[in-house]
Amino acid sequence: MKTPYQTEQTRLDGVLVKIQDAIVANQKDLQQAQSNKEDVESGWKDVRIKAGTYGSLFETAMGVRQQQQMLQERELAMNSASHQAEVLGRLKQRPYFARIDIQEPGSDNVEPIYIGLASFSDGVDNFLIYDWRAPISSVYYDANLGPVTYETPDGTQSADLKLKRQFQIEDGKIVTLFDTDETVGDQLLLNALAGESSTKMKSIVTTIQKEQNKIIRNTAADLLFVQGAAGSGKTSAVLQRVAFLLYRYRGRIDAGQVVMFSPNQLFNDYIDQVLPELGEQNMVQMTYYQYASRRLPKLHLETLQERFEAQATGDRKKIIDLKGTSLYFKAMERYAKSLNQAEIRVRPIKFRGEEIISKEQIADIYYSFNANYNLGNRLQATKERLLKMLQGRIGNEMQKPWVEDAVQALSKEEYDSLLGDNPREFKSDDQEFKTLAKLIVTQELAPIVRGVNRNRFININNQFVHFLKTVPNLIDLAANGLSEAAWEKGVKVTIEKMKQGDLSLADMTPFMFLFDQIKGSRGERDIRFVFIDEIQDYTPFQLAFLKFSFPRARFTMLGDLNQAIFTKENAVSLQSELAELFDPTKSEYVQLTQTYRSTQQITDYSKAILTDGAEIDAFERAGELPSVQVVVDNQQMAEATKQQLTANLAANETTAIITKTLAEAETVYELLRDQTDVTVIRTENQRLVPGTIIVPAYLAKGLEFDAVIMWDASAETYHGDDERQLVYTIASRAMHQLTIFAVGELSPLLAAVPQDLYIVEK
Numbered sequence: 151m152k153t154p155y156q157t158e159q160t161r162l163d164g165v166l167v168k169i170q171d172a173i174v175a176n177q178k179d180l181q182q183a184q185s186n187k188e189d190v191e192s193g194w195k196d197v198r199i200k201a202g203t204y205g206s207l208f209e210t211a212m213g214v215r216q217q218q219q220m221l222q223e224r225e226l227a228m229n230s231a232s233h234q235a236e237v238l239g240r241l242k243q244r245p246y247f248a249r250i251d252i253q254e255p256g257s258d259n260v261e262p263i264y265i266g267l268a269s270f271s272d273g274v275d276n277f278l279i280y281d282w283r284a285p286i287s288s289v290y291y292d293a294n295l296g297p298v299t300y301e302t303p304d305g306t307q308s309a310d311l312k313l314k315r316q317f318q319i320e321d322g323k324i325v326t327l328f329d330t331d332e333t334v335g336d337q338l339l340l341n342a343l344a345g346e347s348s349t350k351m352k353s354i355v356t357t358i359q360k361e362q363n364k365i366i367r368n369t370a371a372d373l374l375f376v377q378g379a380a381g382s383g384k385t386s387a388v389l390q391r392v393a394f395l396l397y398r399y400r401g402r403i404d405a406g407q408v409v410m411f412s413p414n415q416l417f418n419d420y421i422d423q424v425l426p427e428l429g430e431q432n433m434v435q436m437t438y439y440q441y442a443s444r445r446l447p448k449l450h451l452e453t454l455q456e457r458f459e460a461q462a463t464g465d466r467k468k469i470i471d472l473k474g475t476s477l478y479f480k481a482m483e484r485y486a487k488s489l490n491q492a493e494i495r496v497r498p499i500k501f502r503g504e505e506i507i508s509k510e511q512i513a514d515i516y517y518s519f520n521a522n523y524n525l526g527n528r529l530q531a532t533k534e535r536l537l538k539m540l541q542g543r544i545g546n547e548m549q550k551p552w553v554e555d556a557v558q559a560l561s562k563e564e565y566d567s568l569l570g571d572n573p574r575e576f577k578s579d580d581q582e583f584k585t586l587a588k589l590i591v592t593q594e595l596a597p598i599v600r601g602v603n604r605n606r607f608i609n610i611n612n613q614f615v616h617f618l619k620t621v622p623n624l625i626d627l628a629a630n631g632l633s634e635a636a637w638e639k640g641v642k643v644t645i646e647k648m649k650q651g652d653l654s655l656a657d658m659t660p661f662m663f664l665f666d667q668i669k670g671s672r673g674e675r676d677i678r679f680v681f682i683d684e685i686q687d688y689t690p691f692q693l694a695f696l697k698f699s700f701p702r703a704r705f706t707m708l709g710d711l712n713q714a715i716f717t718k719e720n721a722v723s724l725q726s727e728l729a730e731l732f733d734p735t736k737s738e739y740v741q742l743t744q745t746y747r748s749t750q751q752i753t754d755y756s757k758a759i760l761t762d763g764a765e766i767d768a769f770e771r772a773g774e775l776p777s778v779q780v781v782v783d784n785q786q787m788a789e790a791t792k793q794q795l796t797a798n799l800a801a802n803e804t805t806a807i808i809t810k811t812l813a814e815a816e817t818v819y820e821l822l823r824d825q826t827d828v829t830v831i832r833t834e835n836q837r838l839v840p841g842t843i844i845v846p847a848y849l850a851k852g853l854e855f856d857a858v859i860m861w862d863a864s865a866e867t868y869h870g871d872d873e874r875q876l877v878y879t880i881a882s883r884a885m886h887q888l889t890i891f892a893v894g895e896l897s898p899l900l901a902a903v904p905q906d907l908y909i910v911e912k
């Protein structure tokens with residue numbers, strides 16, 4: 151009798167042979183497609199340009215069209231063959247990682263289903279491997295042995311799950327194999343988690359947990375909100391979800407229609423291998439700052455560092471808070487609507503230093519249209535009228551002396567290039583002059599025409615300031631703890647900043663929204679899925695704006711309200727704000743409480759930093775207790791850091807030294823650079839590098855490291871209750887080892903942690 155191991159190895163050998171056959175066949179297809187493509191390309195030579203009559207032009211166009219179509223088809227064939235080659239290459243390395251045995255109701259047959267990164271069949275419907283995203287594969291992640299159900303596009307199916315088996319396969323050999331009744335065996339998960347951190351995140355496809363699977367496969371919700379503790383696999387699950395959606399809606403959506411907003415560029419870099427590893431293309435990834443900068447290229451927007459290091463207090467903070475509310479969003483909507491009646495701010499149109507269409511004229515045109523026009527139509531109609539006026543101006547302008555001078559001054563080259571393709575034969579000098587004069591005027595007017603087309607006659611800066619000044623009429627300031635005087639002072643600050651071309655984060659989104667309203671923008675309608683990571687750092691205003699900007703997208707939001715570094719208490723009300731934006735019957739809220747990143751000891755310690763961290767369960771993986779050491783000064787802290795680095799290095803662990811600010815990170819660098827190999831991460835646009843790094847806390851979001859050294863967790867650095875979440879985020883970056891140093895006195899936020907959860911180093 152063969153052992154299960156032998157039977158499985160025999161089957162694996164058979165599958166590998168078939169994969170190899172498919173690779174050979176695919177190579178032939180690829181060569182064929184390549185040579186077909188070359189044939190078509192050389193076919194271009196046969197398309198002669200027959201100009202002259204309309205008929206022959208048409209014929210030529212048809213020829214070109216046909217060639218293009220053929221090229222496109224061949225290109226497609228080649229792309230799909232080369233895509234297939236990639237898939238097969240991946241399958242050859244690791245054909246599958248699990249097997250489930252299923253018995254359909256009413257059938258005597260028990261069918262084994264092997265699950266891998268992609269489907270593979272050796273004939274119609276004879277699947278040797280099922281894609282992990284196929285409906286049936288869900289059973290592997292979801293269910294224990296016995297009766298099970300799974301969702302298919304045609305409805306819910308039921309079956310009996312007879313066996314669950316997991317494999318580790320390396321170089322065509324089964325290294326381990328075990329049967330389990332658990333959803334995904336703890337052993338496999340433990341193995342996965344014991345690994346070392348690296349500069350790139352890995353996929354979790356073989357060990358997806360049941361509650362994560364729910365997030366990954368959800369197709370019903372317009373809003374899927376995932377609240378989860380640090381390290382609970384939100385990011386991992388959501389990347390698997392993108393891969394799932396691209397599979398589920400293949401042919402209907404592509405990776406370019408999926409957008410992910412992430413906390414910083416560093417993080418983008420960290421996760422950019424996961425989808426390719428799963429055989430999918432990356433979605434569009436950007437930070438909110440990048441999104442805004444792309445839309446407001448002329449303004450200097452407040453950066454992450456500026457925002458973090460300039461913590462506002464008093465009235466300034468209240469103003470910033472107000473600007474983030476949905477109240478403010480609605481006030482802006484009302485204001486924009488009122489612009490249909492009056493108060494649009496425009497710029498005069500100038501030509502050669504002279505005002506040719508005044509502000510009043512433009513405003514008159516703007517308000518000359520029917521009262522029931524909306525802002526978008528109004529702008530469009532104004533634009534058309536202005537363009538006509540400019541067109542009408544040409545004849546008039548041609549008679550001006552400057553035009554005559556310009557014609558006289560034309561050199562031979564200028565004359566030639568001005569005439570371009572125009573005929574050079576003129577009936578008279580007068581006709582020649584008129585032709586040239588018209589061309590010159592049109593050329594001079596071109597930038598103005600372009601400006602009108604781009605809405606440059608709307609003075610958006612002025613309009614925005616006018617809005618700010620109108621706010622006291624739109625919002626009850628006193629109810630928001632602000633006096634009119636305080637608000638006015640704030641407006642002055644914004645105006646001063648705008649004069650320098652600067653815009654703060656609090657004003658950035660309202661500014662974009664106002665412009666969109668005036669333009670009648672309908673948002674980016676081809677985007678189908680929007681993911682927002684670290685949702686706790688977004689204001690309700692931003693969320694409402696994103697919903698407006700991507701009106702046809704379904705949203706997945708991920709966040710941990712315990713890590714609200716930027717917005718803090720705002721996070722609490724987020725949920726109720728969302729209920730206003732999304733139909734509650736189409737919203738789903740999922741809570742992940744199990745954490746995977748850190749050892750039990752680190753999780754218990756981090757959890758104790760939070761006053762209400764009850765909803766966090768550590769995964770049972772043992773490690774050392776975090777250590778805390780109070781030192782006398784920076785010098786001693788540097789010494790202790792060096793020692794710890796040596797120990798970590800000996801244990802093969804990479805370390806991140808996390809500071810509060812960038813300035814501190816630079817200090818640490820100066821103290822350590824001579825004796826150890828360290829890299830400071832200064833901006834989010836840098837790359838993560840292997841080896842020890844020094845990083846300010848606001849850039850460490852979403853990342854993880856084998857070992858973390860928290861630099862100077864003293865009472866002086868982290869004193870306020872509002873820094874609790876920041877301290878929690880830092881501590882929860884560590885996978886295996888957490889070391890905390892503080893100069894003078896330990897931060898009260900950490901001093902409150904029960905003594906048995908850490909060791910004190912002397």
Ligand SMILES: Nc1ncnc2c1ncn2[C@@H]1O[C@H](COP(=O)(O)OP(=O)(O)OP(=O)(O)O)[C@@H](O)[C@H]1O
Pocket residue numbers: 339342343352354357358359362378379380381382383384385386387710746747851852853854882
């Ligand atoms: N099902 C799983 N199988 C294996 N590893 C997992 C699983 N879920 C999560 N992990 C691991 O746990 C760690 C944390 O995951 P991830 O970064 O996705 O969490 P997160 O919730 O986004 O964390 P944070 O909010 O702190 O950024 C990662 O190393 C990830 O690979």
